[in-house]
Amino acid sequence: xxxxxxxxxxxxxxxxxxxxxxxxxxxxxxxxxxxxxxxxxxxxxxxxxxxxxxxxxxxxxxxxxxxxxxxxxxxxxxxxxxxxxxxxxxxxxxxxxxxxxxxxxxxxxxxxxxxxxxxxxxxxxxxxxxxxxxxxxxxxxxxxxxxxxxxxxxxxxxxxxxxxxxxxxxxxxxxxxxxxxxxxxxxxxxxxxxxxxxxxxxxxxxxxxxxxxxxxxxxxxxxxxxxxxxxxxxxxxxxxxxxxxxxxxxxxxxxxxxxxxxxxxxxxxxxxxxxxxxxxxxxxxxxxxxxxxxxxxxxxxxxxxxxxxxxxxxxxxxxxxxxxxxxxxxxxxxxxxxxxxxxxxxxxxxxxxxxxxxxxxxxxxxxxxxxxxxxxxxxxxxxxxxxxxxxxxxxxxxxxxxxxxxxxxxxxxxxxxxxxxxxxxxxxxxxxxxxxxxxxxxxxxxxxxxxxxxxxxxxxxxxxxxxxxxxxxxxxxxxxxxxxxxxxxxxxxxxxxxxxxxxxxxxxxxxxxxxxxxxxxxxxxxxxxxxxxxxxxxxxxxxxxxxxxxxxxxxxxxxxxxxxxxxxxxxxxxxxxxxxxxxxxxxxxxxxxxxxxxxxxxxxxxxxxxxxxxxxxxxxxxxxxxxxxxxxxxxxxxxxxxxxxxxxxxxxxxxxxxxxxxxxxxxxxxxxxxxxxxxxxxxxxxxxxxxxxxxxxxxxxxxxx
Amino acid sequence: xxxxxxxxxxxxxxxxxxxxxxxxxxxxxxxxxxxxxxxxxxxxxxxxxxxxxxxxxxxxxxxxxxxxxxxxxxxxxxxxxxxxxxxxxxxxxxxxxxxxx
Numbered sequence: 001x002x003x004x005x006x007x008x009x010x011x012x013x014x015x016x017x018x019x020x021x022x023x024x025x026x027x028x029x030x031x032x033x034x035x036x037x038x039x040x041x042x043x044x045x046x047x048x049x050x051x052x053x054x055x056x057x058x059x060x061x062x063x064x065x066x067x068x069x070x071x072x073x074x075x076x077x078x079x080x081x082x083x084x085x086x087x088x089x090x091x092x093x094x095x096x097x098x099x100x101x102x103x104x105x106x107x108x109x110x111x112x113x114x115x116x117x118x119x120x121x122x123x124x125x126x127x128x129x130x131x132x133x134x135x136x137x138x139x140x141x142x143x144x145x146x147x148x149x150x151x152x153x154x155x156x157x158x159x160x161x162x163x164x165x166x167x168x169x170x171x172x173x174x175x176x177x178x179x180x181x182x183x184x185x186x187x188x189x190x191x192x193x194x195x196x197x198x199x200x201x202x203x204x205x206x207x208x209x210x211x212x213x214x215x216x217x218x219x220x221x222x223x224x225x226x227x228x229x230x231x232x233x234x235x236x237x238x239x240x241x242x243x244x245x246x247x248x249x250x251x252x253x254x255x256x257x258x259x260x261x262x263x264x265x266x267x268x269x270x271x272x273x274x275x276x277x278x279x280x281x282x283x284x285x286x287x288x289x290x291x292x293x294x295x296x297x298x299x300x301x302x303x304x305x306x307x308x309x310x311x312x313x314x315x316x317x318x319x320x321x322x323x324x325x326x327x328x329x330x331x332x333x334x335x336x337x338x339x340x341x342x343x344x345x346x347x348x349x350x351x352x353x354x355x356x357x358x359x360x361x362x363x364x365x366x367x368x369x370x371x372x373x374x375x376x377x378x379x380x381x382x383x384x385x386x387x388x389x390x391x392x393x394x395x396x397x398x399x400x401x402x403x404x405x406x407x408x409x410x411x412x413x414x415x416x417x418x419x420x421x422x423x424x425x426x427x428x429x430x431x432x433x434x435x436x437x438x439x440x441x442x443x444x445x446x447x448x449x450x451x452x453x454x455x456x457x458x459x460x461x462x463x464x465x466x467x468x469x470x471x472x473x474x475x476x477x478x479x480x481x482x483x484x485x486x487x488x489x490x491x492x493x494x495x496x497x498x499x500x501x502x503x504x505x506x507x508x509x510x511x512x513x514x515x516x517x518x519x520x521x522x523x524x525x526x527x528x529x530x531x532x533x534x535x536x537x538x539x540x541x542x543x544x545x546x547x548x549x550x551x552x553x554x555x556x557x558x559x560x561x562x563x564x565x566x567x568x569x570x571x572x573x574x575x576x577x578x579x580x581x582x583x584x585x586x587x588x589x590x591x592x593x594x595x596x597x598x599x600x601x602x603x604x605x606x607x608x609x610x611x612x613x614x615x616x617x618x619x620x621x622x623x624x625x626x627x628x629x630x631x632x633x634x635x636x637x638x639x640x641x642x643x644x645x646x647x648x649x650x651x652x653x654x655x656x657x658x659x660x661x662x663x664x665x666x667x668x669x670x671x672x673x674x675x676x677x678x679x680x681x682x683x684x685x686x687x688x689x690x691x692x693x694x695x696x697x698x699x700x701x702x703x704x705x
Numbered sequence: 706x707x708x709x710x711x712x713x714x715x716x717x718x719x720x721x722x723x724x725x726x727x728x729x730x731x732x733x734x735x736x737x738x739x740x741x742x743x744x745x746x747x748x749x750x751x752x753x754x755x756x757x758x759x760x761x762x763x764x765x766x767x768x769x770x771x772x773x774x775x776x777x778x779x780x781x782x783x784x785x786x787x788x789x790x791x792x793x794x795x796x797x798x799x800x801x802x803x804x805x806x
Binding site for chain 1: 791792795801803804805806
């Protein structure tokens with residue numbers, strides 16, 4: 001603001017020179033000068049009033065066919081007087097007795113519970129917003145903002161399929177789920193980390209807002225303004241309709257559909273340009289999900305729910321590389337990573353839809369069986385559970401195949417430190433991508449998880465499902481290089497699980513049992529992948545596997561697995577793509593130009609139907625700093641993962657996911673001192689009163705004369 | 706324009722013109738008619754054309770009242786129920802508020 005005012009001073013200076021060309025030149029000159037200086041040494045009044053909050057995670061609005069969830073603030077931001085909540089009883093101050101509403105409530109993480117949030121939701125105008133202070137260690141009692149029955153209406157268990165298994169009647173998968181992430185709030189909710197910013201907030205509260213000896217705090221009070229104004233309302237159909245309005249005066253984008261890409265690779269190359277059914281191709285799908293979420297936007301560490309499955313499947317693919325090339329089994333193994341599964345199975349429903357409509361290189365009839373890797377983090381003495389669908393098992397051929405798969409897994413576990421078992425026969429499948437395949441065809445399949453009848457994950461789909469929960473910790477004082485050499489305990493168990501999955505897949509694909517002893521996962525690879533996903537993607541190992549233009553997308557913080565709106569370089573999808581290429585592909589001696597044009601030499605136009613070529617930057621040899629790139633040939637492909645509802649333009653359907661994310665104005669937060677609440681509530685009123693006072697003063701003075 | 710300087714026939718002609726053109730969906734002309742010619746019609750001492758001017762002013766006032774009622778009713782209904790009309794409401798709106806239904 002002050003820069004603009006000083007700029008205007010210089011514009012008037014330039015008008016001293018009346019000759020127009022001279023004035024213009026001078027004007028342009030000072031304009032340029034002021035742009036250079038605007039960032040430096042500007043004695044801004046704004047900086048003396050406001051303290052901006054830097055590392056905040058807001059809660060945003062998401063919409064589906066029938067509801068809107070998440071938070072909303074007013075267009076310029078909600079302002080409220082700060083109040084630190086001490087306990088649930090203290091809510092009374094905020095909701096009824098406090099003299100300076102509206103209040104901005106600061107919650108410690110232990111108070112971020114459903115009962116307190118529901119009471120605040122009923123606050124009706126006295127609550128301006130909520131700030132949750134994220135602790136440095138996970139809350140021991142567990143916290144899951146997801147629903148207790150995840151993906152309830154979008155899986156295979158509906159009233160038609162089997163009423164006794166629908167709506168988690170048989171077993172509740174996420175018992176700690178409080179459903180907060182699916183509630184609607186009309187005030188903003190932000191999350192701040194417990195660091196310097198938060199200390200400033202708490203200090204401000206202690207200095208100005210605390211009650212002393214039972215008397216109410218006096219003005220000036222510390223206040224906070226949170227701005228997270230969402231444009232979309234009501235539901236997906238409404239916001240999509242408003243996106244498309246042509247003759248409106250101000251065409252604004254209001255919402256965007258959630259989606260990304262699925263990543264898949266086949267153990268044997270097949271023609272990907274011809275779509276639809278492939279004769280003589282029988283495929284075993286090895287599936288894992290690639291996404292997670294939390295209550296707040298853009299933070300979804302998903303360590304147990306997502307990363308454990310991805311790392312296990314990638315390590316299994318690496319372990320199987322040699323065996324599938326030297327002694328290829330009868331059936332092809334398709335390693336598939338689905339994106340968007342949290343939001344009603346976006347990725348898997350799209351893949352099934354593409355298969356049904358001949359948009360995918362395979363067909364549903366080509367699928368022999370499915371093996372899905374769900375949450376598989378275990379401690380040494382615990383085991384894994386093999387879930388299958390009881391309804392499709394009533395068919396004898398399906399039952400036989402499932403039993404074969406289960407026996408393959410059990411025999412593969414014999415030589416390893418991992419034990420597997422089957423839960424109760426009548427128990428349904430847990431929430432998994434396999435359910436969408438079952439919706440289309442009765443395919444035999446098994447879902448591997450570390451839980452018997454309800455998740456052992458205490459932080460399912462929350463911001464606490466992170467490296468700390470998985471006991472993956474690296475000593476702080478090590479550099480990134482040294483940390484990659486250090487193996488936490490978790491790595492060893494995950495390696496065992498990966499070996500189990502790899503051997504079972506090989507047997508299921510019809511491979512020779514004598515080869516099994518040679519199939520083992522590499523713990524170093526597992527460690528490097530876990531480090532990349534859970535601690536920092538910007539490490540020396542991963543930098544070798546990616547092309548040069550992706551390196552600045554590598555983050556220095558844990559991977560964010562939130563599916564978000566479709567973008568070309570989304571973090572988890574691209575990481576999995578390059579890792580999978582490295583695990584299953586091979587290095588070929590091809591020039592960079594040919595590599596990027598998807599061919600092996602000038603005259604080759606067949607390879608692009610079978611393979612994908614990627615030029616990655618590689619490592620720098622010991623004597624120089626220039627990296628030596630190379631070409632990786634693999635069968636890794638991306639397939640679009642946007643819900644079929646958006647292809648068909650059916651925004652009210654209940655058959656497919658209809659989740660969209662609202663578009664928002666810039667999201668900011670700041671704290672400041674406020675002199676009198678009436679200025680925040682009703683500025684016109686305040687100034688009228690002020691003028692009234694001044695005018696009366698003036699009257700009084702002139703009457704003396 | 707100062708009505709004082711005009712002869713009475715021209716005043717009558719002006720009033721009539723405003724009254725007639727106001728039928729072309731221009732209620733503000735009737736408002737102007739009522740406000741401008743009010744003094745001429747009701748307060749000035751009688752002259753020959755005053756009776757006709759009075760009738761035009763009265764009819765303009767009536768038309769204005771009808772317009773105001775219709776517009777107020779429609780605006781109230783629209784503002785209150787636009788959100789519930791869904792697609793129809795969006796179709797007849799020029800600007801739709803962001804963030805609220």
